[in-house]
Amino acid sequence: MNRLNxxxxxxxxxxxxxxxxxxxxxxxxxxxxxxRIAAAELEAxxxxxxxxxxxxxxxxxxxxxxxxxxxxxELQIEGTPFVxxxxxxxxxxxxxxxxxVALPVELGFEELVGTIRELxxxxxxxxxxxxxxxxxxPVLGRVRIPVSKEGSVPILRFPGLQVRxxxxxxxxxxxxxxxxxxxxxxRNNFKIxxxxxxxxxxxxxxxxASGMRRKKVRLGENDIAELTIPIELDFTTVGxxxxxxxxxxEALQYTxxxxxxxxxxxxxxxxxxxxxxxxxxxxxxx
Numbered sequence: 596m597n598r599l600n601x602x603x604x605x606x607x608x609x610x611x612x613x614x615x616x617x618x619x620x621x622x623x624x625x626x627x628x629x630x631r632i633a634a635a636e637l638e639a640x641x642x643x644x645x646x647x648x649x650x651x652x653x654x655x656x657x658x659x660x661x662x663x664x665x666x667x668x669e670l671q672i673e674g675t676p677f678v679x680x681x682x683x684x685x686x687x688x689x690x691x692x693x694x695x696v697a698l699p700v701e702l703g704f705e706e707l708v709g710t711i712r713e714l715x716x717x718x719x720x721x722x723x724x725x726x727x728x729x730x731x732x733p734v735l736g737r738v739r740i741p742v743s744k745e746g747s748v749p750i751l752r753f754p755g756l757q758v759r760x761x762x763x764x765x766x767x768x769x770x771x772x773x774x775x776x777x778x779x780x781x782r783n784n785f786k787i788x789x790x791x792x793x794x795x796x797x798x799x800x801x802x803x804a805s806g807m808r809r810k811k812v813r814l815g816e817n818d819i820a821e822l823t824i825p826i827e828l829d830f831t832t833v834g835x836x837x838x839x840x841x842x843x844x845e846a847l848q849y850t851x852x853x854x855x856x857x858x859x860x861x862x863x864x865x866x867x868x869x870x871x872x873x874x875x876x877x878x879x880x881x
Contacts, residue, residue: 625735628740630651631651631652632724632744635724635746636650637748637863640861640863640864641751644704645749646699647701648697649726650695651698653688653695654692655688655689655693656691657732661733663685663728663730664683665683665684666681666682666698666726666727668681668724670724671723672711678702714750718783718784719748720748722746723744725741726743727741751783753782755780757777758851761773761879766838771828771837773828774824779812779820779822780818780819781818783817784817786816787813788858788859788860789811789820793807794806794808794824795851795852795853796826798840801837803826804827841879844881847878855868855869856868
């Protein structure tokens, strides 16, 4: 038994001997702490998800220190429970003191939209955090104090990228020059600034092109932009059969993978990057 509990036990024992009125005075002198959500901030944001941080303020009105034993929480999105948990966090709040406890909550956009279908075309969603903070108080024992906070969270979507076509510019027995045309769609209500596109393009499992496209492209809100990847083929490297493949006009099985680095007009998301993998068939246009 620690010293504080021993002193309390001794005080209560003495009061029991002196009468019930004095014991009632001790009980009345112990008050529940005051708990409120002092701040709710968007701590981290990306195209894949976000982290919210709730700062919970605890005020101890008692002349002795108290202990937080832990808390539980549930975050609802559009009225649907989405994230919940329990945290065992021991925090001592000094006599007549104040303490801040951080409660971080993470959300993944893919899981969010997959769970709540009506959010597919929405730019934000209503959210509500409900939480309970449990304390071990002298005389009163374990006490749980509920708090809640309502607000909204943004919903971001990865830009859509697709292969539109491939054009043949020139061809000779030794090589060919082509342009791979891509289309990128911004599905968000903020601007995206494409800074670079790293890529690897394969046809029938053979490498046709790889590199970094550094031409900057600005995508407005819900805007579409075209991107071109130049391809220079050397038939001695990729194989003479590619020459016949191009001239024959047959459908080509392709894979395009890579990564896009971009900026946005959002204050909390100045830089972003996202990988992509595209596969399908296309015919070379002449």
